[in-house]
Amino acid sequence: MTKHVKKVVLAYSGGLDTSIILKWLQTTYGCEVVTFTADLGQGEELEPARNKALLLGIKPENIFIEDLREEFVRDYVFPMFRANAVYEGQYLLGTSIARPLIAKKQIEIAEKVGADAVAHGATGKGNDQVRFELGYYALKPDITIIAPWREWDLRSREQLIAFAEQHQIPIAKDKRGEAPFSVDANLLHASSEGKVLEDPSQEVPDYVYSRTIDPEKAPDQATYITVDFEKGDAVAIDGKKLSPAALLAKLNELGRANGIGRLDLVENRFVGMKSRGMYETPGGTILLVAHRGIEQITLDRGAAHLKDELMPKYAELVYNGFWFSPEREMLQVAIDKSQEFVTGQVRLKLYKGNVILVGRDSKYSLYDQDLVTFEEGAVAYDHRDAAGFIKLNALRLRTLGQRKRKLKL
Numbered sequence: 001m002t003k004h005v006k007k008v009v010l011a012y013s014g015g016l017d018t019s020i021i022l023k024w025l026q027t028t029y030g031c032e033v034v035t036f037t038a039d040l041g042q043g044e045e046l047e048p049a050r051n052k053a054l055l056l057g058i059k060p061e062n063i064f065i066e067d068l069r070e071e072f073v074r075d076y077v078f079p080m081f082r083a084n085a086v087y088e089g090q091y092l093l094g095t096s097i098a099r100p101l102i103a104k105k106q107i108e109i110a111e112k113v114g115a116d117a118v119a120h121g122a123t124g125k126g127n128d129q130v131r132f133e134l135g136y137y138a139l140k141p142d143i144t145i146i147a148p149w150r151e152w153d154l155r156s157r158e159q160l161i162a163f164a165e166q167h168q169i170p171i172a173k174d175k176r177g178e179a180p181f182s183v184d185a186n187l188l189h190a191s192s193e194g195k196v197l198e199d200p201s202q203e204v205p206d207y208v209y210s211r212t213i214d215p216e217k218a219p220d221q222a223t224y225i226t227v228d229f230e231k232g233d234a235v236a237i238d239g240k241k242l243s244p245a246a247l248l249a250k251l252n253e254l255g256r257a258n259g260i261g262r263l264d265l266v267e268n269r270f271v272g273m274k275s276r277g278m279y280e281t282p283g284g285t286i287l288l289v290a291h292r293g294i295e296q297i298t299l300d301r302g303a304a305h306l307k308d309e310l311m312p313k314y315a316e317l318v319y320n321g322f323w324f325s326p327e328r329e330m331l332q333v334a335i336d337k338s339q340e341f342v343t344g345q346v347r348l349k350l351y352k353g354n355v356i357l358v359g360r361d362s363k364y365s366l367y368d369q370d371l372v373t374f375e376e377g378a379v380a381y382d383h384r385d386a387a388g389f390i391k392l393n394a395l396r397l398r399t400l401g402q403r404k405r406k407l408k409l
Contacts, residue, residue, distance in 0.1 A: 004029075005029045005031045005116060005117040005144060005146065006031055006032065006115075006116055007031055007032040007033075007034060007113065007114060007115040007116060007117070008025055008029070008031050008032070008033055008034065008115055008116075008117040008118060008119050008146060009034045009035075009036055009106050009109050009110045009113070009115045009117070009118045009119070010022055010025065010033055010034065010035050010036065010118075010119045010120075011036055011038075011102055011106055011118075011119070011120045011121065011132070012035035012036060012037050012049060012053065013037065013049060013121070014037060014046070014048055014049025014050075014052045014053070016160070016164065016169070016171060016172070017121050017160070018121045019052055019056060019164070019169050019170075020154075020160055020163055020164055020169060021119065021121050021148045022035065022053070022056055022058070023056060023163075023164075023167045023169060024148055024152060024154075024163070025119060025146065025148070026056075026057070027167070028151075028152070029146070031117070032062070033058060033062070034058075034062040034063075034064065034109065034110075034113055034115055035049070035053045035058055035062065035063050035064065036064045036065075036066075036102075036105060036106055036109050037049045037050075037063075037064070037065045037066075038066055038068050038101070038102050038105060039065070039066065039067045039068060039069060040068055040069060040072050040098050040101070040102075040186035040187060041069045041072070041186050041187025041188075041245065041248075041249070042185040042186050042187075043185060044185075046065050047065075049065065050063050050065055052170070055170070056169065062113070064109055066105060068101060068105065069187055069245040070243060070244060070245045071101065072098065072101055072186065072187060072188075072245070073187060073188075073244035073245045073247075073248050074244040074245075075101075076097050076098070076100065076101055076323075077097060077187075077188055077244070077248065077284075078232075078233045078234075078244055079332060079335075079336070080093065080097055080314075080318060081233075081284070081287055081288065081291055082232040082233070082291070082335050082336060082338075082339050082342075083307070083310070083311055083314045083315070083331070083332075083335045084288060084291060084292055084295075084307070084308075084311055085311060085314050085315040085318060086288070086311070086315055087267070087315045087316065087318070087319045088265075088267055088268065090263055090265055091263065091265055091267060091279060091319075092188070092189065092263075092279070092281045092284045092285065092288065093315065093318050093319060094186065094188040094189025094190075094191060094279060094281055094284065095127075095128070095184050095186075095189070095191050096127070096131060096318050096319045096321070097188065097318060097323075098186045098188070099128060099131035099132055099135060099321065099323075100131070100135045100321075100323035100324060102132070102135075103131070103132050103135025103136050103139065104135065104139060106118045106136070107135075107136060107139040107140045107143065110140070110143065111140070116143075116144055117143065117144035117145065117146055118136055118143055118144075118145060118146070119145070119146040119147070119148065120132045120133075120145075120147065121148070121149070122147065122149065123149045124147070124149050124150045125271065125273070126269065126271065126275075127269050127270050127271060127319070127320070127321070129147055129149075129150070130270055130271065130320065130321045131320075131321030131323075132321075133145055133147070133321075134321040134322060134324070134325075135321065135323065135324060138324035138325070139324065180195050180196050181193060181194050181195045181196050181197050181208060182194045182195075183210070185210075185211075187245060187248055187249065187252070187283075188248065188281060188283070188284050189211070189261075189279055189280060189281040189284060190210050190211045190279070190280045191277055191278070191279050191280075192204075192208050192210075192277065192278045192279075193275060193276065193277040193278070196208070197276055197277065197278055198276060199276075200266050200276040203264075204264055204278045208278055209262065209278075209280060210280065211252070211255075211256055211261070211280035211281075211282055212255065212256050212259050212260065212261055212262055212280050212282050213256060213257065213258075213259050214259055215258075215259030215260075215262070215352045215353030216259075216352070217259070218257070218258045218259040218351070218352045218353065219257070219258065219352075222349050222350060222351040223254065223257070223258055223349070223350040223351070224347065224348070224349055224350075224358075225237060225238055225254060225347070225348050225350065226238055226239065226345050226346065226347050226348070227251075227286075227287075227290040227345065227346050227348065228241075228344070228345045229290070229291065229294045229342060229343055229344060229345070229346070230343050231339050231340060231341075231342060231343060232291070232336070232338075232339030232342040233339075234247055234251075234287060234290065234291070235247070237250050237251070237254075248283045248284075248287070249283070250283075251282065251283030251284075251286045251287055252282050252283035254282070254283070254286065254350060255282020255283050255285060255286050255350070256282050258350040258351065258352065258353070259352055259353040260282050260285050260286060260350060260353055260354070260355055261279075261280050261281045261282035261283070261284065261285040261286075262278070262279075262280055262353070263278070263279040263280075263281070264276075264278055265277055265278075265279060270319065270320045270321070285355060286348065286350070286355050289348065289355040289356075289357055290346045290348060290355075290357075291342075292357075293346040293348075293357040293360045294342055294343075294344050294345075294346050294360055294362060295307075295342055296360060297344070297360050297361075297362055297365040297366060297367045298341050298342045298343065298344060298362050298364050298365060298366065299338060299341075299342065299366075300366065303338050307335065307338055310331055310334065310335070313327075313331065314328065314331045314332075314335070317331070341362075341364040342364075343362055343363070343364055344360065344361055344362025344363065344364065344365070345360070345361050345362070346359065346360045346361075347359035347360070
């Protein structure tokens with residue numbers, strides 16, 4: 001147990017686990033509990049969380065519920081997508097990118113109400129404990145952190161249920177048995193892991209999917225859409241301007257209807273173990289293809305290739321919880337500079353789980369049809385110049401080749 005705590009701000013979903021944590025904080029630390037529930041577009045009604053907190057004795061003025069959807073997409077999702085960030089070649093970081101915003105708001109509330117501690121419901125085996133706590137410490141170095149899953153002796157589902165019953169915490173019928181899998185959701189994605197998904201040799205059951213229809217059951221006719229970009233951020237779909245959150249929600253609808261964005265992944269957790277999870281990121285999958293499409297014609301080769309070299313490091317920083325680190329912020333400045341002319345429109349074809357780029361156009365396009373055409377014309381390119389270019393680049397290879405020939409002699 002950590003030092004004496006007077007008031008703690010708890011990241012509270014209103015579910016069974018965080019309700020048990022709420023009561024455990026009250027009984028174990030004897031402290032005042034403040035609840036914070038973030039609306040990140042998880043698709044659930046949040047007022048029940050308020051009612052549950054009231055039922056458990058939380059004062060109305062100590063219950064905070066905030067709609068963070070626009071801030072989440074504008075200040076976290078979009079900056080990450082400017083980098084085309086993908087962890088281990090596939091994962092679009094839907095859970096990872098939500099944690100720094102939650103941590104930031106918890107610290108803001110802690111300072112507002114004079115709390116001396118914050119608490120979260122992440123387990124001692126996962127990445128989220130790291131992400132939350134790195135955020136807390138970066139924003140308030142002297143904060144006290146309570147991580148119940150690392151402190152209490154409630155080691156089984158049965159013990160959790162017994163604790164809930166002992167303290168009159170309401171338990172939904174579907175929560176009494178072993179949960180078939182755990183789910184984390186926000187406007188960018190839904191992730192599922194644990195229990196029925198723990199054997200990576202077995203196919204993900206159909207009932208696990210919640211954000212996408214089966215690609216095999218998607219419409220037989222393709223859906224065509226356009227996405228407009230301004231300085232690297234998507235601003236409109238089919239010519240209609242939308243706010244960041246509304247735009248991502250619309251892409252999610254389109255992705256869902258066409259079975260887009262499913263991912264079965266065994267990833268390397270920051271804490272050292274491998275984990276199998278199922279991710280659904282319909283809108284994000286479309287957005288990534290669209291963004292890379294507009295970059296194809298607006299980014300110089302050097303900038304584009306450097307971005308691709310920096311991306312894995314950026315993605316790893318987000319995954320590991322270093323959103324507020326100086327190195328992530330340094331990379332962000334470079335990435336944002338690259339987006340100065342990433343403006344224009346892409347045309348996409350959505351079909352049975354696939355996102356196919358079929359067109360792109362920009363007033364800042366670097367693509368010159370006169371330069372690349374096979375037809376002869378008045379262009380600023382002399383084919384004969386290629387000979388010298390090739391010979392200069394081949395010089396070291398020829399030198400190496402000569403050495404090899406000498407050694408054979």
